[in-house]
Amino acid sequence: MGLLERRFPTEVKDAIANYPAGREASAVLRLLFLAQAAYGRVTPEAVAEVATLLDMDPTQVQGVVGFYSLFKEEPHGRFVIHYCTDLPCILRGAGAFLPEVCRAFGTKMGETSEDGLFSLEEGMCLAACDRAPMMQVNLEYMHDLTPDSLNAIVRGLREQAAADPAPAAPYGYGPPSEITEGS
Ligand code: FES
Incomplete structure (x- = not known):
């Protein structure tokens, strides 16, 4: 399980449940905002996790990230x-x-x-x-x-x-979540 799902398990589940079976990819923006809060920015790992959760190609997810200026791939302030x-x-x-x-x-x-x-x-x-x-x-x-x-x-x-030192979901920027691999 990746950092996004561990940091925001309920939010991830709810976002995907908003859409009918086969249309889960519609939750991509919501999940990317959550991933940004969990990882502190939209890292390649965040893109991969969102792609896996939504059964999308990582390239498609990356394309969404590149389109919106509110998604940050480089480190930013909180x-x-x-x-x-x-x-x-x-x-x-x-x-x-x-x-x-x-x-x-x-x-x-x-x-x-x-x-x-x-x-x-x-x-x-x-x-x-x-x-x-x-x-x-x-x-x-x-x-x-x-x-x-x-x-x-x-x-x-x-x-x-x-x-609240952890970035607020779903729009927070800043350092990655305190949750670490294996926790
Ligand atoms: S020019 Fe329109 S909000 Fe600044």
């Missing part, structure tokens, strides 16, 4: 921040606010903070232009950012990470 730098947000001050974002998360654009918590990435339009500056943290939108609200958000994320 929280992936997509800060929107598309034109409408820039016109509403997102560019001028970017140094504040880098300061608050302790990293440069395209990099991960030294403590491994935050990976900062440029986001394309996230369909919330009227509330810029805005960002997506894992899957959660955060709007109308100010220095004060940003500091509060970062504080909250740090507290969340300290209270």
